[in-house]
Amino acid sequence: MNEQIRDEIERIEKSAKKLQTLAQDNPAILKNADILLTFVYILKFINPVPDEEANG
């Protein structure tokens, strides 16, 4: 379950980064994509995979 959640978070991350690439002249989209990436950071933080963390 934890790994599946991680996979979904990574998909959001990819989408947010793609949005930033597609909308470089649109501050509103850039900012909202940036906010998505903020929550990607937090989602990753609150969904650690202990074995992966142990292996660095």
Add this chain to the structure above:
Amino acid sequence: MNFWNPYLETLPREAYDQIELSYFRRMFSFAKEHSGLYRDKLKGIEEKDIRSLDDIKKIPFTEKEEMRKYQEVEPFPYGGLLGAPIEKVTSFRQTSGTTGKPIYVPETYESWQWRVESWCHILYMAGFRPRHRVFLPFGYNVYVAFWEAHFASEKVGCELVPGGALDTKGRIHKIQEIRANGMMNTPTYGLHIAEEAKSMGIDPASLGIERMLCAGEPMPPATRKRLEELYQCHVFDHIGGTEPCAWAGMCEAKDGMHIIEPFFLVEILDRETLQKEVDEGEIGVAVVTPLGRRSFPLIRFNTKDLVIKGKNGCSCGRTSKKIKEVVGRTDDLRKVRGVLFSPKTVEEVLRKEFQEVEEFEIIVERRGLMDVITLRAEANPGLTVSSIEQTKARLRESLKVATNLSFNVIMEPPGSLPRYTLKAKRFKDMREGGKNE
């Protein structure tokens, strides 16, 4: 649902240890790369040297004094404490500055949201849910605690009602008007609201508050119980600070406070050497590392909070480490009306700005349910009546700016206050359990 994050709050001990070690190593490298303070402080220590939680003990503590020093350089006003590009900073907070120059704390959007996420644990543990309409009877100013409460309440899904810019009576009316059923306040102010309500002919229990979360000053168990009796509600405590964030909170079992793991690595170390982790039931100093907040990296921050280490396990099902109680601070600061206060700040103001004041004494008393702080200042013999009045007014103003407290000022005749040949005892804390120095 009893948990804000069921996965994260019920991990086995070894999983917490693995994750916290990994997060610590990451934060260590990040701090070394991005913060001027840690670039210097951690020179000669590498991430690869940290192979276990025991290895962390080799890393030096971070003390407030050195933070002040590193704050003095560019970029203003955060200097070498900043862990992000200055243009990424989206909010400013600061410490109260009662022990010296305030520490200015930068938050990026990311760091603020990380901070809010950790605060959601405190709220949820204390039983706050979307059905609660939460009243915050404060203007938050540049101090962080109630801002965190505000944002975390929204995130948990509570309906938040900011209650600044009203007097106490106005706040009581507002609680009634909107039928608030949750409240967050300092314990002292909670007691004061109850007292004021009674003077208005209103039984505090009739206000309908179901849950109260307290912050800002130590809350002895008797005060918590008194608040519960007055409001007929559940009252919860938590601990934290502007620099390290709020790092532990009370669950519905009300048996100590849970450390918010793995957001924070908390060491509770013996007071004398600050080397060894104390045993359950012993008093130690809390040393805190926030593990994901990058705008303001902090490695092994010496909070100077004295806490009793709690037992493992809890009837609530959470598996995080616990502290049993907060017992004070190593630097013996006082909390007056929820504000950290150091008598030295007053001395500094007087010696710097008021040559006309010879001697002084500070008295803190509990009148009714509120703390009252009085400065007895002894004027030079040559002062006229009108200049004494001017001095009193200036004193009130300067002390308010320096301490964030409103002082009663009494000008005493020359020679009326005691003189000391050894250590002066100018501070008298007349409250129950208070100390003089």
